[in-house]
Amino acid sequence: MSEPDPRQTILREITDDDVEQVVALWRECDLTRPWNDPHRDVADARRNPTSTVLVALDATSAVVGSAMAGYEGHRGWLYYVAVAPQLRGTGLGRVLVGAAEEWLRRAGASKVRLMVRSTNAAVLGFYASLGYEDAECTVLGRTLEPSR
Numbered sequence: 001m002s003e004p005d006p007r008q009t010i011l012r013e014i015t016d017d018d019v020e021q022v023v024a025l026w027r028e029c030d031l032t033r034p035w036n037d038p039h040r041d042v043a044d045a046r047r048n049p050t051s052t053v054l055v056a057l058d059a060t061s062a063v064v065g066s067a068m069a070g071y072e073g074h075r076g077w078l079y080y081v082a083v084a085p086q087l088r089g090t091g092l093g094r095v096l097v098g099a100a101e102e103w104l105r106r107a108g109a110s111k112v113r114l115m116v117r118s119t120n121a122a123v124l125g126f127y128a129s130l131g132y133e134d135a136e137c138t139v140l141g142r143t144l145e146p147s148r
């Protein structure tokens with residue numbers, strides 16, 4: 001059997017028909033967490049004009065990759081960068097990040113950042129090969145309660 005070829009994939013913005021496959025891909029790639037509803041994450045990114053979810057489709061139109069991009073007026077951010085296991089190591093991750101960077105550039109961003117979970121250090125080499133450097137920041141966070 002021949003190796004999957006990333007040049008056979010099509011990249012485009014997510015559509016309604018892709019959503020379940022995208023969420024399944026994120027689960028398969030261990031990118032979901034109990035405290036984040038992935039369907040809501042997709043819907044939120046699609047609702048705002050400054051964010052998107054890009055998908056890669058194989059020759060059978062199956063979703064085999066994703067990258068979420070968002071620009072908040074200061075920096076572009078990447079989330080949910082994922083490649084289906086059978087296509088890893090074929091350059092698709094690089095293509096997806098490049099497409100997301102281009103989307104951010106067109107949105108007005110001149111800098112891009114992403115967060116890597118400390119439990120996912122294995123992926124640091126991937127980002128290093130794409131030119132990403134440790135920004136030497138500690139990420140802090142809290143939940144915002146809905147306005148009353």
Ligand SMILES: CC(C)(COP(=O)(O)OP(=O)(O)OC[C@H]1O[C@@H](n2cnc3c(N)ncnc32)[C@H](O)[C@@H]1OP(=O)(O)O)[C@@H](O)C(=O)NCCC(=O)NCCS
Binds near residue numbers: 081084088089129130
């Ligand atoms: C990270 C991920 C998207 C990489 O996708 P991929 O399609 O395998 O990556 P590519 O084939 O485009 O690799 C691009 C480069 O990174 C390197 N690379 C890929 N994965 C790597 C790893 N785990 N460690 C070191 N280098 C890696 C490749 O060797 C290649 O280098 P080269 O261009 O110099 O030859 C994929 O492994 C994945 O989906 N992982 C699970 C989800 C995840 O953890 N996402 C990141 C969340 S922050």
